[in-house]
Amino acid sequence: MTKVKVAMDWLAACAGCEMSVLDTDERLVQLLEKIELTSTPITDLKHPPKEGVTVGILSGTVNNTTNLEVVKEMRERCKILIAMGDCAVFGGIMTMRNFFDTNEALKRAYVETESTVDGIIPNSEELCKPVKAVPVNQVVKVDIHLPGCPPSADAIYYVLSELLEGRIPVLSGENLKYD
Amino acid sequence: MDKMINLKINGRQIRARSGQTVLEAAKAAGIDIPSLCHHPAITPHGACRICLVEIERQRTLQPACTFPVSEGMRVETESPKVVEERKFVLQMLFSERNHYCMFCEMSGDCELQALAYRYGMDRWTYQNPYPKIPVDGTRKYFIMDHNRCILCRRCIRACGELAANNTLGVKFRGAKTMISADMDSPFGESTCVACGTCLQVCPTGALIDRKSAYAGREAQVERTKSVCMFCSVGCGTEIISRSGRVLRVEGEWEEHNKGVLCVAGRFEPVYDNRARIKAPLVKKNGGLVPVAWDEALDTIAARLKTTKANKVGAWTTCKTLNLTMSEFVAVFRGKLGANVGVLEPTLAELELPVGGSLTELVSSDCILVIGADPLSDHRVLGYHIKRARARGASVLLVTENNDSTMGRFADRRFGYEELPRAIRTIQGCASPSVVYGAGTGQKAAEQLGVLKRKAHFIPVFPATNGYHAKVLSLQSGLNSTPLEMAYLLLEDISPGAEVLEWAKKAKFLVVHTSYQGPITETADVILPSLLWSEQEGSIYNLEGKKAAVRKAVPLPEGLIPENEVLTQLAARL
Numbered sequence: 244m245t246k247v248k249v250a251m252d253w254l255a256a257c258a259g260c261e262m263s264v265l266d267t268d269e270r271l272v273q274l275l276e277k278i279e280l281t282s283t284p285i286t287d288l289k290h291p292p293k294e295g296v297t298v299g300i301l302s303g304t305v306n307n308t309t310n311l312e313v314v315k316e317m318r319e320r321c322k323i324l325i326a327m328g329d330c331a332v333f334g335g336i337m338t339m340r341n342f343f344d345t346n347e348a349l350k351r352a353y354v355e356t357e358s359t360v361d362g363i364i365p366n367s368e369e370l371c372k373p374v375k376a377v378p379v380n381q382v383v384k385v386d387i388h389l390p391g392c393p394p395s396a397d398a399i400y401y402v403l404s405e406l407l408e409g410r411i412p413v414l415s416g417e418n419l420k421y422d
Numbered sequence: 423m424d425k426m427i428n429l430k431i432n433g434r435q436i437r438a439r440s441g442q443t444v445l446e447a448a449k450a451a452g453i454d455i456p457s458l459c460h461h462p463a464i465t466p467h468g469a470c471r472i473c474l475v476e477i478e479r480q481r482t483l484q485p486a487c488t489f490p491v492s493e494g495m496r497v498e499t500e501s502p503k504v505v506e507e508r509k510f511v512l513q514m515l516f517s518e519r520n521h522y523c524m525f526c527e528m529s530g531d532c533e534l535q536a537l538a539y540r541y542g543m544d545r546w547t548y549q550n551p552y553p554k555i556p557v558d559g560t561r562k563y564f565i566m567d568h569n570r571c572i573l574c575r576r577c578i579r580a581c582g583e584l585a586a587n588n589t590l591g592v593k594f595r596g597a598k599t600m601i602s603a604d605m606d607s608p609f610g611e612s613t614c615v616a617c618g619t620c621l622q623v624c625p626t627g628a629l630i631d632r633k634s635a636y637a638g639r640e641a642q643v644e645r646t647k648s649v650c651m652f653c654s655v656g657c658g659t660e661i662i663s664r665s666g667r668v669l670r671v672e673g674e675w676e677e678h679n680k681g682v683l684c685v686a687g688r689f690e691p692v693y694d695n696r697a698r699i700k701a702p703l704v705k706k707n708g709g710l711v712p713v714a715w716d717e718a719l720d721t722i723a724a725r726l727k728t729t730k731a732n733k734v735g736a737w738t739t740c741k742t743l744n745l746t747m748s749e750f751v752a753v754f755r756g757k758l759g760a761n762v763g764v765l766e767p768t769l770a771e772l773e774l775p776v777g778g779s780l781t782e783l784v785s786s787d788c789i790l791v792i793g794a795d796p797l798s799d800h801r802v803l804g805y806h807i808k809r810a811r812a813r814g815a816s817v818l819l820v821t822e823n824n825d826s827t828m829g830r831f832a833d834r835r836f837g838y839e840e841l842p843r844a845i846r847t848i849q850g851c852a853s854p855s856v857v858y859g860a861g862t863g864q865k866a867a868e869q870l871g872v873l874k875r876k877a878h879f880i881p882v883f884p885a886t887n888g889y890h891a892k893v894l895s896l897q898s899g900l901n902s903t904p905l906e907m908a909y910l911l912l913e914d915i916s917p918g919a920e921v922l923e924w925a926k927k928a929k930f931l932v933v934h935t936s937y938q939g940p941i942t943e944t945a946d947v948i949l950p951s952l953l954w955s956e957q958e959g960s961i962y963n964l965e966g967k968k969a970a971v972r973k974a975v976p977l978p979e980g981l982i983p984e985n986e987v988l989t990q991l992a993a994r995l
Contacts (some may be wrong), residue, residue, distance in 0.1 A: 329524050332545055336524065341552040381549055388545040392524035414544050421523035421535060 244277075247407065249298045250291035251283035252317055254310040255337045255376070256303025259393040260328040261285065266396035274400075277407050291320040298323050298406060304330040304337035305382050309371035318383040325402065326379045329392040329421060337376040345373050387412060391420050429495040444486035444497055445473055455499050456508070456540070458515075458533055458625055459574035460487045463681055464583050470574050471511045472537065475499045483507055509541050517548035518597065519555055520569040521626075528627030530639045534572060535626075553597075560610030563689040564621045564631045566601070571628040573599055577620035584682050586808035589613045590620065616685040617801070622672055623681075633692055634662065634669035646974035647674060649961060650687035651741060651954045653800045654883035656963025657683050661955055661974035668692055668955050668975060678780050678965060684801035691954055694914075696937040701980055703948040710948060715982065715990070722909075722947055723994035725930050726758065729906045734760035735928070737900060738911035740768070740885035742984065743959030743971060747890050749985040750911060753992045761905075763897040765921060766885035767860040770892045772867035778855055778878030779965045780806045784813065786878065788851035790844055792820040792866060794859025794882040797827035803882065803964065807831065807857065818844045820866070841869050848873060860884050880964060889962035900924045910934065910941070911984065913951050917941055934984065951984050952977065959985070 253261065261284055265271065281296055282288035291299065299321025305314055318324055329335045340348050354362040379385050389402055398418040405412035425440040431453050438447035443466060448455050458470035466487040474483040476498040483504065486497070498504060515521075515534065523529045558566040573592070578601065581590040589612050593602040603612035621629045637643075643664045650657045650671070658677020662669045671688050673681040702718035703710040726734065736754035738747060755762040783789065783806050797804030808831055811817055819832035820841055829835070836844045848854045849872075856873060859882035873879075883889060891898070900921065908928035910921070912935035917925075925931050926944055933945040942948050955974045963969045977983075982990075 326545075329522070333522065334550060335522065338520070338522075338550070338552060342554040375552075377549075378546070380545060385545075390544055413542070415539075415542055419539050419542065419544060421538070422526070422529040 246277060246279040247298060248281055248292070248296035249278045249283075249300065250281045250296045250317065250321060251285075251300040251302075252291075252313050253284050254301065254303030254313060254331070254379075255306030256328070256330060258284070260302040260331075260391075263391075263393035263396050264399055267400045268396070270396075270400050274403060274407075278403070291317065293320070295320040295322065297321070298325065298403075300325045300327050301331050301379050302326075302328045304335050304376045305374070305379060306337050306340075306376050307371040307373050311374065311382060314379055314382050323386045323406065324379075324383070325387040325389055326385045327389045327399070328394060329390055331379045331385075332388045332390045333421070334376060334378040335392070340373075340376050349373070389414065392422050394418075395420065427491045427493050427495075429491055429493070429497065431497045432499055438491045440491070442491050444475060444477070444484075444489045444491055444495075447491050448486065448497075448499065453499060455486045456537055457487055458537065458572060459576060461576050461579075461623055463675065464576065464579040464623070467575055467579065470515070470572065472508060474504065474507055474511070476501050476504050505541070508537075509543065512538055512541060512543055513547050515572050516543070516546055517550060519553065519571065520550070526570060526627040527630045527635045528570070530641075532627055533625035558609050560608035561614065561616065562610065563616055563633070563685070563693075564618065564629055565635075566609055567628055567630065568600060569628075570626045571601060572626055573601070574625060575601075576623045576625065577601060577629065580619040580623045583809070583812075584680070585615070585617045585619045585805050586812055587613065587615055587617070587805070589615075615801070616689060617683060617805070618685070618688045619673070619682050631670050633689075637669050638662075638664045643669060644974070646972050647970070648955075648972045648974065649677075649963065649969040650683065650691075651886045651957075651961065651971065652684075652686040652691070654881070654886050654888050654964060655679070655800050655802050656886065656961060656969050657687055657802050658969065659683065659687065661972075663955070663974045666975045677969070678963065678967075679802050680780075682802055682805060684805070686801065696916075696939070698978075699936060699938060699942070699948055699950040700978065701950060703942075703945075705946045710942075710945075715980075715987075718947055718949060719987070719991050719994060722932055722991060725907055726995060729930075731759040732761065733906035734758065734909070735901070735905045735907070736760050736762050736909040736911075737765055738763075739913055739915050740764050740766045740883065740888045740891045741913050741915055742887060742911060743957060743961060744887070744890050744968070745959045746911070746984040746988070747887070747894060747896075749988040751894055751896065753988045753995075754909065757992055757995060761901060761903075763899065763901070764885075764888075764891045765900070765917065766883070766888060766891075766898060768888050768892040768896060768898045769858070769860060769862075769881050769883060770895065770898075771864065772858065772862055774856075774858055774862075774867055774870060774881070775874055775879040776881045776889070776892075776966050778880035782853075782878040783807065783855050783857070783880060784810045786810050786815050786851075786853050786855040788816050788818065788848050788854040789857060790818045790820065790848055790854065790870075790877075791828055791832070791857045792841070792859070792870070793861030793863065794857060795821070795823065795826050795828060796857065796859075796882060797831070799884075800882050803857070803880070804828065810855075818847060820844055821861075838863070838866055841866055845869060845873060848877065854878070855880060857882060887961040889966055893962075904928075906930065908932070911951070912936075912941065913984075914953060934987070949987060950981055952981060956981070958983070 402412045457473040468485040468488040473486040478496040578590040657679035658674030673683040675681040701712040816833040854877040907930040909932045914936040934949040
């Protein structure tokens with residue numbers, strides 16, 4: 244049986260969700276008999292394969308123009324897109340930046356930080372620009388939402404196993420948490 | 423007699439009383455209709471729209487919390503239409519402000535979150551507009567985070583109906599609506615009296631207690647039912663603790679105060695940081711030295727045996743357990759024959775009735791307040807007088823004190839010489855109450871005697887458990903004869919100048935108290951006593967009912983309850 248191809252990427256994220264994936268412990272090894280991880284923050288390949296994958300998992304808030312590119316690419320190349328974690332599902336902590344003027348926020352981050360001397364706001368052309376911090380489903384259609392900060396290893400395992408059985412997972416009880 | 427109504431809820435035949443709402447009828451029949459703004463202690467409001475149900479022949483869904491039952495009504499509470507509507511309302515609530523659970527103190531115990539889990543909300547269908555919403559941290563004991571507020575108005579209703587303070591309201595309209603205090607003052611600078619009733623009823627993490635924030639979820643803490651020991655009202659409390667540490671105090675909904683507390687019972691005891699006495703101390707070589715209990719008690723006993731009983735004075739504060747006070751009297755009066763008394767007035771000399779309750783007070787049509795200032799030192803009693811007033815009662819205030827906190831809430835003021843006129847006014851009322859305190863005086867008490875059969879009498883003892891001191895016929899006030907030896911049981915009170923002066927005159931002073939202070943500096947022997955959260959016993963509350971004080975935390979190492987100390991002392995005599 245061919246393994247199901249899975250790609251993962253992270254946007255403005257803390258890696259807590261990725262830690263939770265690893266927290267599935269031995270179950271991950273069992274999963275790897277049925278899924279093939281392509282590009283992930285752990286395997287450190289930067290793009291999902293051009294021919295596409297079945298399942299894509301995104302964590303983190305959409306926070307800058309690079310995040311927008313990643314989200315769009317993931318949506319194109321993944322049949323089923325999962326938003327994992329409160330940041331990808333609800334917007335999360337990053338959305339606090341939306342209450343402030345972007346330039347003020349950049350100044351606070353690069354110039355006014357207590358340990359910085361003669362700071363400047365990076366303005367190289369190759370760098371991305373900040374955008375309004377939003378959840379993934381405000382940019383592209385998301386097929387499965389998995390809230391949690393992070394979602395528990397049980398919830399992550401539940402979602403993946405349901406998908407492998409050909410079912411759309413419905414979260415409830417201990418698997419549905421927002422913290 | 424209430425008429426009985428027959429109706430059907432979810433196909434089940436239910437009987438309800440005329441005048442009940444659909445929500446009340448369902449609850450009585452064991453059918454759960456979810457809600458957010460509803461709370462059993464305050465009037466229903468219909469603000470949150472979560473309790474919307476399908477009622478036959480009604481054009482739209484109706485809020486069960488305000489809709490009255492009628493004969494033959496058919497209600498569906500979890501039909502697909504209702505569930506879809508409820509999910510929509512939840513999405514609306516979440517979309518309005520910044521409801522992020524991951525860093526919220528209330529997460530896990532939040533009523534809004536619980537509903538979202540119940541209805542399987544795994545995403546937000548409406549884009550959050552990211553409104554910049556303030557956090558008000560101006561109150562000393564708790565914080566208002568408007569980001570988490572769902573405008574259920576429980577706080578407003580609690581402030582108005584339960585505490586009768588009417589500080590809270592809303593400002594602006596629509597999406598701009600905000601809970602506000604007075605004319606939009608910061609909460610900490612408003613007429614808020616920090617009773618914390620709003621804090622207790624808030625369903626989300628909008629109102630957060632500072633001391634206990636992030637200290638433990640409901641599943642992780644212990645709740646101990648007890649009684650507040652600040653004043654003689656004796657409000658029922660629940661002490662929330664974890665790992666032997668008090669986190670916060672809440673009002674008990676089933677007791678006579680019905681969930682209401684004041685700042686002195688809810689917050690101040692948890693912030694007390696006076697230096698605690700941790701072991702018995704005896705004055706040796708000019709300083710106070712920690713000793714074992716045996717040595718301390720032997721020292722006291724030896725001194726008692728060599729002092730004439732009439733030169734020994736034993737005074738206790740009223741603010742102590744029934745058991746302790748009784749043991750105190752048994753040892754010092756019964757066994758020793760010494761001078762025994764209490765530090766605070768017991769109102770015994772007034773010979774006025776007791777036994778009036780807060781419930782009777784609130785349904786009175788006329789309340790005479792004399793010789794007391796409830797809103798300053800028996801606040802929950804004061805709140806209930808204001809609640810009675812809100813229902814139409816007239817308040818007659820007899821006082822010479824121009825700064826009386828009751829002044830603003832009195833309909834008529836009388837000086838003591840005008841008391842007969844006030845009494846005549848009361849005699850014309852249907853269900854009057856008399857609230858009398860230590861300032862009443864003999865003459866006024868005699869005049870009030872004529873109301874004995876007609877009015878509910880509520881005593882305002884200056885100290886907690888003054889009731890028991892009255893029952894034990896304890897003399898109040900220190901006598902002035904010079905004493906060879908004095909024993910002062912002070913619990914956690916800091917005595918005033920009069921007591922300090924008196925204590926200095928005794929040749930040998932034993933102080934039985936919880937905290938260090940000016941009085942302990944002059945003592946020859948100091949015995950440590952327990953705190954309100956460590957005591958186990960009972961006291962009498964305002965109504966003269968015995969209320970159980972239960973300990974919420976383990977006794978600190980080496981401390982013994984006061985009554986046992988007295989027993990051990992007696993065994994040595």
